[in-house]
Amino acid sequence: MIDTIIFDLDGVICSTDHYHYLAWKKLSDELHISFDEKDNEKLRGVSRMESLDIILEKSSQTYSQVEKEEFANKKNTLYQQYLKQMTPSDLSVEVKETLDQLRNKGYRLAIGSSSKNTKLILKQLGLENYFDAICDGTMIQYSKPHPEVFMKAADLLGKNYKNCLVVEDALAGCIAAKSASMHVAAISSAYGSPYADYHLNTFKDLLEINNK
Template sequence: MSNFAVIFDMDGVIIDSNNAHRGAIREFLANHGLEIEEESLIRNVFGRTNADWIPFVFGRELAEEELTDYAFEKEAIFRKIFEEEEAFVEGVAEFVYHLKRNEVPIAIGTSAPMDNVAFTLQKLNLENAFDVIVDDAQITFSKPNPEVFIKCAQELGFPTEKCIIFEDSMSGIEAAKRSGAKVIGVTTTHSAYELRECDMTIEDFKDLNMTILKELF
């Protein structure tokens, strides 16, 4: 058993889904006569739960049933768009198997709903690969609050200081840093310079291995 654990965000880390989410959000908003500036999309939407960003774009509190319906609508649009793209971050499946062979406990900590997680893992044939999955329904606070990563670490049985978190969004990286974990930034959403507060940055997973991960501790 490894003396450290690994936690993955999903969107922008396992799947390069930003374009699909961007398209889905814009289509969803257009359906309701709304639009959003790119800067606000990156700052206030990416990396956050539907329960957090949907009321923000509508500019008001939403009843639970209304929020659920809106979230379902947006995610259905996303899955339809992503089905046509299937843009996975290069080397991620092989890297997950590499961690499994080396007995590293692994988790997903995501702001996405479980339907999207299941959809993604099925596409990658990784349905049974992860020891723990914490999705948006299991957390109270959205990133940059570190709750999702702290919960992953607890369920894996590791202190956050003995975890490595892969993230791509600014809110996710802030959450990961606040948790006390080591943070590897994936440059699908932001440049390496923008992610310079991370312990290291990568473009993809194809050259990553246990030797490199151990050097973080």
């Protein structure tokens, strides 16, 4: 019996991909590294430092760990500046109404995101106090496909992993949830994933899941 739903944030509750892209693009341009939207797709569901390493693979230069950390911090500063442009109007009516209906059905709702900006994003969307638990990148050691973020979200609520449904838009997230013995609902880019138990054409399709 599913009694808890854990949502990834980026690409599920809202879309911040464009802001990530703009920040990585600006940093890449400054480092004279080619970077386009196709390259950006490789960074989905990947931690900031791992994303940076992927970008730097295209550089002919070698950078120290200190330099890498400076680059990552600069990207995050740029990203946060873009995020501050978000408002509650960036939260779709469909998502908010679906969340409200799921809550009314008695589900516990949580966020499981590897983003360290999760709380800022939720605040900008007017959802900072909405979810029963939030586990983000500031609370975990391992990024997806490791299941840590979802396991901790469930632990915060004292819930059995087998009673949790994870909603994900990235393959790495689907793998992470499945390895924690959780149910998986795939949406957007993860639609059709062999690791998913449910495939959502739209966010509101969550309401059609037969909870047994």
